[in-house]
Structures are given as structure tokens and as C-alpha cells.
Amino acid sequence: MSLTAKVLWAMGLGVILGLFINLGGFNTEGGFVNEYIVGGLFYVIGKMFITALKMLVVPLVFFSLISGVLGIGDIKKLGKVGIKSFGLYMLTTAIAIAVAIGLSTAVIPLFSSPSAQTTAAFTAKEAPALSAVFINIIPANVVEAFASGNMLQIIFFSILLGISLLMVGKKAESLAEGVEVLNEAMMKMVTIVMATAPVAVFALLAKAVSELGLDLLAQLAVYVVVLVAALLLHLFGTLMLILNFFTRLNPFILLEKIRDAQVFAFSTSSSNATIPVTLRSVTKRLGVDNSVASFTVPFGATINMDGTAIMQGVATVFIAHIYGVELGVTGYLTVILMSVLASIGTAGVPGVGLIMLSMVFVQVGLPVEGIGLILGVDRLLDMMRTAVNVTGDAVVSTVVAKSEEELDISLYQEREAGLVEVLEIDEEIEEEFAEVVHSVEAKS
Template structure:
């Protein structure tokens, strides 16, 4: 049988080609009307946006059925509560570590000092930040149907968890519903597989449009800020997450990072934690060996409330803008930034660009000029891709830690380099002729006795 190229490799190749193609267009075709109209704003935009929509299409039904399976799979309301408390505690802790690391590194590097032309930056007008009391109230949906229609993930998660608990309490009726949800979840995973078939094409057009608009040269004037964010993201990714995996999950961090590659590529190309949920869920179960009951609960929850990469951006951006405007922040203001960035991640949608809205809320709280966000908007798209990788990695780390603590992690799968590798996207078509004959259930010899009688 000919060797099949892994889908992850195809996506990686498509991403690199898209980056190079976009950069060339930015350098040589930026003023060519035909290229801008029919390629950048035409083909690139349409196919890329359609691919993102296809991924988002999966999110609500997949989260619904997988969460129901997770709640019912845990099977005990007490255990469910314990897992929920663990998840929330770990998510908040990792976010607080991320923002603290970002503030510390940015204070050492000092991005933005001596920066010229701080005035007349941008007319960026942020949405008004709701008070924290409203954030808590809005977790509970007043209309679940509206929450599902609008894709309000925190409200959906709250309703589905309550519904799943009610199923546990409903006895036999709940068990029948749980079986139906399991079947629907299996079907949704097949839909995920179908969408993944087109991933290399979608990723190519996404990358090509991003870099044809942004260009690599845009990074140069912002190299101090850009470098500080990258350093913090790498430190959190390789140091914080590795220590958590080694100490709390007692698993090899290098194996974990290697097995997360497919989810990392999707997160980088889509810049959306929510859009990466299907892939991250598949990796957690099939590649890392986490039981479905745990993974289907913590992965969607993490995509909604865990924003380590976004918190890092907020920390560095706070120091950067303070330096640009020569504003000295006090220790209490730094503590406020840590608290605000941690709390703001709860209930924030995992979609591209939402970090800027959260950043405006943090700036307002510590008295920094919100118009300073205009400085970082140019490079935010590229950084958004990188911090989404950190966001979804944090979800998987917490999932592994909880699964280890609940004895719901198969270490043989985790240590098997080939386990769950996403290479057989076309699995239903791979049967050989012999396998098809041997596995065909229609040929039942006992039926000929009935025909003779």
C-alpha cells in the first residue's frame, strides 16, 4: 500500500507556501488592482473565510454532544464537581502565571522606551467593558435557544452542563438520551474528518491573505514589542507548560509537544481557540490518551475561559504603551493588570482579535490611553496566531493533569508515537478488496437453509 502523507504535513506545507506567496504579493503586487481585487480580496478571502466558517460550524454541535458525553461519562455529580473545580482552578492559575511572566519580562526588556510618534495613532474605539457582575450574570442564559444561535460559548457550556446533570438524575430516560448523544458525537467526529480533508487548501488561503495584507516588514518598527511577546510566549510554552506536565501530570513534555503538532498548526492558521476545538479534542483523546469523559468536558471549557497567550499579550502591551507615553505604573496598578487580565479571560469568546477588546478593558482600568492600541493593531494579527497556539496548549495541559489525577489517561497511548496520528482522513475508503469481502456482513450462509425450506 502506498504511503499516505500525514494531513499535518500537508497543512504545514500549505502554511509555508501561503506565507511565502502572501509575502511576495505584499512586496510586488500591493498596488496591482487585479491581484488585490481578484486574489487578496477575492479568492483568498472567500476560500479562507469559508474554511473558518466550516470549522466554526462544527463548534456548537460538537461542544454540545461532547459535553453531554463528558458529563454522563463522569457519571457522578460529585466527581463532576471535583473535575470542574480542578479545571477552573488550573485555568485561572495558568492565566495568572502567564500575565505575571509577561509583566516581568516586559519590565526587564522595556519595549517602547524612546518610541517616536506616539500621537495620532488610531481611531480605535473599543466596546465598553461590562462590569464583572454582569459577566457573572451573563454566564446563565435567559434564552438557551438564543445562546445556541449566537454561539455564546459560556452560556452554552453552562446550559449543557446543567442539562447533563439533569440527565444523570433522570435515571433510565437520561441513559437513553446519553446513548443518543454518544451516537451524535460519533457522527460529529466524522463531520470533523470531512472538514479536515480540505484543511490544507483552507490554511493556504488564510496564510496567503494574512501576509499579502500585513507583510513581514510591518513587524520591523514594532520589533521591541513583538520580540517581548514572542519571548514570553516561548517561555510559557516551553517552561511553564513543561514543568506542569512533568510535575503535576508526570508525563514527558517533549512527547506532549510533539503530539500536539496538528492542533498547533490549526490554531496558528485560524487564530481561533473555538475553531480549533474539534482538532484539540481529537488530539487529546486519540493522541494523548485522555478519556473522552474528561477531554470532552475540559477542552471546550478551556477554549472559553483559558486565554494564557492573550493574557501574555495584554501584559506586554500594558508595559509597552506605558513606556511609549512615559507613564510610570505603580505596583498596585501592575497587580490590577494581573487581576483584570485573569478575570477578563473568563467568558471571552475564543475568536480572532478579541484580545484587543480585552486589552482596552485593562487599559481603562489602569488609566492608560486606549488610543495606544492603534500602535499594536498592525502586528496583532500575526501575534494572534502565535498566542492562540499557547491558548489551546494550555487547555490540553490542564486536560492531561486532570485526567492523570482522575486515572483517566491511557499512558500506553500517550507514549505510542503512532497512536491516533491523523493520517487516515479517508479511513472509510482504505479497505482492501480482501478486507471488504471478509468484513461484509450481508453474506450470511445460514439464510440458504431458510430458502431451501
């Protein structure tokens, strides 16, 4: 059974058990079930999983960011393609999270209300002034930043260190290889922690539903609807408008030709795993020259996380509303800034968005435990987010190639482009198969 299926089963069982405890009256204060099962076993399992996520944040961001910056290559050779790609990826991510926050703040308060239990259990810290947020991006003490988990400072230092290593050149190659190995090790650690997600989902949802009942499920449905709406709005609205504005090309052709990559991204929930399929779709079907696509597609899989940024925006608004926390303008601007910067370090593997979300929560003063409320539905939504990310990679690749005159317009506009190669292979296979059949019949 796949991890997605396990998480969905765990979610369903957790909700059923939570409702049974809640509606059956077993959650009375001081009772055995409430004391030792809900407040004991479920609480411990859920808390351990959330703590494991927090444990991964600092090293994952640090190594991922440095690895991502080093993956760009020689700064002097980046040229216009690198600057354009980076600018467009950051632009789409900023627009994505801004739209997500705007839609969430308009819709979520209309269909959900703060929970009295969660509001009473959590008191938010006072949000810092906007000027203080920008000033504190630069760490006065790097060791202290890592020890306290100040993510904005860690992100700033990691990017600066990565650029410095690029400037050092060949002398830093061995260190760069070491960072890459450590980054891969962190990815494996994420896989290990996420393998325990079904058990954690069961415990967290059973505890939450047993305490909040049907009210939580109704509010969770609002979160899912808003997140899906924000993802679709960005996919069919923002990205297609950007494509048409910069290239004057028909966006429906791109949506048709990138479908294979979208389906593969949806099934794997991994931008990195989809790179070969995305590269083929972008070069063979959309007409982007390989000199551009070979840079923009892997680069986008590393730093272009529009779907993840949208999830962070919607989840932040949702959890803040559930806990009755008023973030204010400064809080939302901090979320946008954090999400844009964190997208550079959000590796293209399943489940890593939750770790980045815990980083955002800590920065704006929201309880990390709130992730447990959305964890059950996140795996399925992660599949949609990855499809949005891959589409963004294709759009930016096309825009950059068009601006550099490295886009074959006739190939882009030809509906059957890229399918001929497959048909030719099929014909070769049929001929070989016919020869084998003929040979077998002759021997018989």
C-alpha cells in the same frame, strides 16, 4: 486573499507611506498633507475603528461571560473535574501574564524610550489604591457600571448572573438559549468590525509612522521580540513544568502529539475552530478519556486564554512606556486581575483579544488609541497566541485526567498511538481505489 494577508499588506503600505511623508518633509504643521491627509482622513478612519472596538467591549464581555458560565452545565454535576479544570486554567493564565509583565518591564525600557510627541499628547489619570480596586469590583449600581464601562464590575455581575441562571435550572433554559444567540450575534459583529481592519491598519500606521518616523518601527520590533519570547517561554517552560510536576510524564511526547492541533490553531487563529482537532489529539493520541476531554477541551477554548493574557501584559507595558505612563504596582496588579477575569469572557475567535485589550487600557488609564501602534503586527502574533492556548488546553486535560485516573498511560507513551487509525483508513482507500481502477480497466 485572507484577512491576515490583507492586514500584512496594509501594514507594509502604511509604513511605506508614513516614511515617505515623514522623510519627505510633508508632515509640516499647517501643510495640506498634515492637515487633511494625516490629521484628517487617516485620523478619522483610525478613530472610527478604535471607537468600534470600544463599542463591542461591554456587550461582548457580558454575553460571552454568561454563555461561558452556562456552558459549564449544572453546578452540582461539575464535581472535581470542573474545579480542577477551572483552577488550573486560572493558574496558568495568572502565571502567563505575570511572566509577560516581568519580562516586559525588564527588557522594553532597555531597548526603547518614551516618545516626546505621545507623552505630551496624553496625560494619564492617577491610579486608584489597591484596596479601592478590590472594593469597586462589586457594582453599587449595575446600570451605572454598564453606562460608564466599568469592566471589573461588569465582569463580576456577569459571572454572578450566569451562576444564578445555572441555579434556577430548567426555568432559565429559554433565557440561556437567548443569551447564546446574542453571544453568537456579537461574534458576527466582531467579524464585521475586523473585516475593516486592513483599512484601519493602513490609516493608523501611516499616521503614526508619519509623525514618529523610524523610531516607532524600532520600538515596534522590540514589542514583537518580547511578546514572541514570552509566548515561547510559557509554552516550553511554564506549561511543560506544570505537566511534569503534576503527572511526572514526558512533556516532549505531548508536544509531539499535539502538533496537529497547534498547526491548525496557528492557521485559523481560533481556539473554537480547533476544538475537533484538539479533542482527537487529546483522546486518540494522548490517552485522555472522552468523559474528561469532552468537558476540559471546550471549557478551555472558552476560558483558557494564556496567549491573549501574555499579549495584554506585554502590550500594556509597551504602550505605557511609549506614552511615558508609570503604572506602578497597583496598575500591574490590576492588569493581572483584569486579564485573568477577562480570559473567561474572551471568546475563541480571531481578533477578539484586541477588544479585551481596549478594556484593560481603559481600566488602567492608558489611551485606547495606543492599540493602533500594535494593530499591524497583531494578526500574525494572534496565530502564535492561539497555538499556545490550544497547548494549554491539552496540558490541563492531561493533568486532570491523570488525577482522576482517566488517562491511559500506555497510550500516552506510545509514539505511534492515534496514527494507526489513519493508516487503516488509508489502506481502505487504497483497496477501494484499486477496485475502481480494475473495474474501469475491465470495461475499457
